[in-house]
Amino acid sequence: AQKVTQAQTEISVVEKEDVTLDCVYETRDTTYYLFWYKQPPSGELVFLIRRNSFDEQNEISGRYSWNFQKSTSSFNFTITASQVVDSAVYFCALWDSNYQLIWGAGTKLIIKP
Amino acid sequence: EAGVTQFPSHSVIEKGQTVTLRCDPISGHDNLYWYRRVMGKEIKFLLHFVKESKQDESGMPNNRFLAERTGGTYSTLKVQPAELEDSGVYFCASSQMDTEAFFGQGTRLTVV
Numbered sequence: 001a002q003k004v005t006q007a008q009t010e011i012s013v014v015e016k017e018d019v020t021l022d023c024v025y026e027t028r029d030t031t032y033y034l035f036w037y038k039q040p041p042s043g044e045l046v047f048l049i050r051r052n053s054f055d056e057q058n059e060i061s062g063r064y065s066w067n068f069q070k071s072t073s074s075f076n077f078t079i080t081a082s083q084v085v086d087s088a089v090y091f092c093a094l095w096d097s098n099y100q101l102i103w104g105a106g107t108k109l110i111i112k113p
Numbered sequence: 114e115a116g117v118t119q120f121p122s123h124s125v126i127e128k129g130q131t132v133t134l135r136c137d138p139i140s141g142h143d144n145l146y147w148y149r150r151v152m153g154k155e156i157k158f159l160l161h162f163v164k165e166s167k168q169d170e171s172g173m174p175n176n177r178f179l180a181e182r183t184g185g186t187y188s189t190l191k192v193q194p195a196e197l198e199d200s201g202v203y204f205c206a207s208s209q210m211d212t213e214a215f216f217g218q219g220t221r222l223t224v225v
Contacts, residue, residue, distance in 0.1 A: 033213075035213065037216070042218075043202065043218055043219050043221070044216065044217070044218040044219065045204060045206075045216035045219070046216075047213055047214075047215065047216070050213045091156065093156075095214075100146075100158045100161065100169065100172075101146070101148070101156075101158060101206075101214065102158075103148075103155050103156040103157070104155070105154075105155045106155070106156075
């Protein structure tokens, strides 16, 4: 079955701390895509990254980095030196062969000043 | 370039009434998707259009939901009659083939 698990319901850290959001997925497809989206308090879904199943290179974008490991079916997201503006709900999602996005339940990240 | 836009941003209706949500995808995107997040639950797929055709509507919860995509441009999602459990945020997304989906800001539907 296709499934995305974000075991952390809510994380709270103090500004400037590093924080990692976990994402574990299940799929029977050999070709798939993984995504991270951010949902700030304003409600819209903001695209952060897409990774295809054949590209296991880790990616860094500013304070954001992603660790994709097929061996453990994980696609974790790390924010370095967190800021209050990073507070949001973060969703991990799997794009399967049926062109559907399978979503994790989301992790609410609270960054305290 | 305009992104995906959804109307209205928020709708409050009484149980039994009808509501129509609209989504305008990014110009040139053949794929259009509807998702919804019911309070406290995961975001769930509803259906997928390729141009004006329904590619997959396996996520539509029941026959009170009707989606259309006129001429392969904008799409509407009608709920008739609305029930309390339909409350949630309805997201629309569009994409070109094999690219990431761009989402609208969502429509928050409250059925009272």
